[in-house]
Amino acid sequence: MQESSKKAKSSSVKQTVKKTQPKTVRVYSKKISDEEFARMSDFFERYGRCRHSFLNRYCGIKSMLAVNNWQALRNQVRKWDKPVKGSKGKLETVYNFQTKHWVGALREACANIKSMWSNLANRLKKLIQGNENLSADQRHLLFFILKFKSAWQAVLLHKPIELPEEYTEALTEIEAKLTDKQIKQAHSYLRRITYRYHYRARKSGKLGSSMKCDLNWAFEGNTFSFSSDVPRKQFSVEMTSPWSYPRTGDITVVLDRIKQRLEVHKLISSKRYSNDSKKAIGIDKGLATLLSCSSGNEYGKNFSKLANAIVDKYGKRNANRQPYMSLRWQLNQQLEQLEKANQPLSKTALRKKRKLLGKLKNLEQNNIGRKSYEKSYRSAQETVRSFISCAINRMIEKEHPAVIAKEDLTFVKEKGVKSDNSRLARKMRKRLNSWTKGQLDERIVYLSSKNSIETHDVNPAYTSQYCPICGQHFEERYGSHHELTKCKKCGEMNANIAAAKNILSRLTDEEITLYTPYKRVKEILASRIKEA
Numbered sequence: 267m268q269e270s271s272k273k274a275k276s277s278s279v280k281q282t283v284k285k286t287q288p289k290t291v292r293v294y295s296k297k298i299s300d301e302e303f304a305r306m307s308d309f310f311e312r313y314g315r316c317r318h319s320f321l322n323r324y325c326g327i328k329s330m331l332a333v334n335n336w337q338a339l340r341n342q343v344r345k346w347d348k349p350v351k352g353s354k355g356k357l358e359t360v361y362n363f364q365t366k367h368w369v370g371a372l373r374e375a376c377a378n379i380k381s382m383w384s385n386l387a388n389r390l391k392k393l394i395q396g397n398e399n400l401s402a403d404q405r406h407l408l409f410f411i412l413k414f415k416s417a418w419q420a421v422l423l424h425k426p427i428e429l430p431e432e433y434t435e436a437l438t439e440i441e442a443k444l445t446d447k448q449i450k451q452a453h454s455y456l457r458r459i460t461y462r463y464h465y466r467a468r469k470s471g472k473l474g475s476s477m478k479c480d481l482n483w484a485f486e487g488n489t490f491s492f493s494s495d496v497p498r499k500q501f502s503v504e505m506t507s508p509w510s511y512p513r514t515g516d517i518t519v520v521l522d523r524i525k526q527r528l529e530v531h532k533l534i535s536s537k538r539y540s541n542d543s544k545k546a547i548g549i550d551k552g553l554a555t556l557l558s559c560s561s562g563n564e565y566g567k568n569f570s571k572l573a574n575a576i577v578d579k580y581g582k583r584n585a586n587r588q589p590y591m592s593l594r595w596q597l598n599q600q601l602e603q604l605e606k607a608n609q610p611l612s613k614t615a616l617r618k619k620r621k622l623l624g625k626l627k628n629l630e631q632n633n634i635g636r637k638s639y640e641k642s643y644r645s646a647q648e649t650v651r652s653f654i655s656c657a658i659n660r661m662i663e664k665e666h667p668a669v670i671a672k673e674d675l676t677f678v679k680e681k682g683v684k685s686d687n688s689r690l691a692r693k694m695r696k697r698l699n700s701w702t703k704g705q706l707d708e709r710i711v712y713l714s715s716k717n718s719i720e721t722h723d724v725n726p727a728y729t730s731q732y733c734p735i736c737g738q739h740f741e742e743r744y745g746s747h748h749e750l751t752k753c754k755k756c757g758e759m760n761a762n763i764a765a766a767k768n769i770l771s772r773l774t775d776e777e778i779t780l781y782t783p784y785k786r787v788k789e790i791l792a793s794r795i796k797e798a
């Protein structure tokens with residue numbers, strides 16, 4: 267009885283515990299031109315040499331503690347590197363790049379050395395565990411010492427161990443169980459195995475081909491840029507896909523010398539569910555309802571309301587700007603006429619021109635300034651983004667898929683959901699819609715990879731036009747958001763969910779692959795009706 271309740275408890279824990287695990291996501295560049303590649307290769311090589319020199323300089327026992335605080339080391343190096351302010355630093359001259367690059371190389375070297383020491387500690391613990399010549403108390407002592415780098419370093423340098431008070435007591439307690447000879451023996455064993463396995467300075471063999479960047483990198487659409495050896499001139503590379511992951515923090519840029527391309531890696535933490543699902547779902551993205559799933563569930567249903575509210579707000583704002591815009595247009599026209607009329611301009615004409623220019627400047631600064639407008643547009647974007655993330659997270663939680671099939675971000679559906687009154691409101695809606703589409707796709711990829719879910723793009727052709735049950739062509743769409751449709755055989759159904767089901771079946775469709783042309787897809791679909 268007791269046992270079964272224990273079992274139930276542990277299994278319920280197992281289901282709710284979500285382990286997070288680090289995961290590297292990657293984006294690749296297209297092939298880089300020979301000239302650009304040569305520049306990059308040279309730069310990565312110099313960066314690698316610089317990192318290697320730091321690695322050699324600080325991998326010793328004396329720097330064991332110093333590498334924990336790389337900023338302090340950086341300040342030390344700075345003093346030595348550039349004794350006179352305003353002059354070019356030694357490292358900049360030697361490696362011919364910018365200050366931030368040697369700082370980055372130092373930071374990376376410190377991180378490497380730190381992890382090297384903790385890997386070594388783990389290795390030594392195993393050796394100590396397996397050494398039968400040591401007594402249990404001696405092993406206990408060495409495990410304790412390996413917990414504190416300062417204690418470890420003190421033993422290696424034959425110095426007395428200094429620890430914070432609360433730990434000193436524990437150490438004395440452990441040592442009380444041992445004779446002096448036993449302690450000495452344990453210490454010398456630790457020294458021996460440390461020296462045997464610890465990383466030593468060595469010659470750099472490999473060409474540098476990776477670089478960590480914390481700041482100074484950006485993605486815009488498919489273009490990735492990061493700082494180059496020349497100030498104010500970034501490397502800019504076309505990638506094969508846009509960036510769907512956080513835009514801050516560390517990334518690693520890797521130069522693939524064989525394929526002549528760049529890879530961008532980022533470590534993200536992803537959840538891993540203990541009960542691994544194998545479920546695949548299809549999703550149809552939309553602007554009225556954000557996500558329609560092949561399971562029949564929908565998420566982000568009220569999105570059109572939110573979007574309408576935003577567009578209305580900006581429509582009004584734009585309407586208020588309208589008279590000023592037309593005034594600007596008039597002034598520009600006058601200016602143009604003035605300049606066309608007679609050259610060179612007479613004195614009165616010049617005066618008039620100055621006056622017009624002044625008025626225009628005033629107008630642009632005070633009445634149609636873009637700054638506050640852009641600021642509130644960004645806050646609207648923020649609202650939309652959190653709405654999108656919320657919908658995707660609910661979908662992941664409820665559907666619990668292992669694989670998501672979707673269309674890529676170039677989907678074009680839902681034309682004229684609502685006719686707006688003003689031209690500017692329409693413009694605003696267009697802007698918001700296209701941003702939302704990109705954002706929706708990006709968030710799906712990111713949140714999926716965070717949850718260890720695979721995403722696959724499938725061929726988007728005609729997914730919303732044929733019945734997923736019998737393959738018949740749908741009749742007209744209707745409903746307030748064109749969300750309903752009819753199949754001659756199967757009757758009324760939700761067109762978005764039907765599309766999601768079609769998208770899911772594309773995942774395993776051997777005839778219609780991602781690259782099958784539209785026309786061919788239509789022929790295939792038509793032939794399937796006849797067969798049925």
Ligand SMILES: [Zn+2]
Binds near residue numbers: 733736753755757
């Ligand atoms: Zn049907």
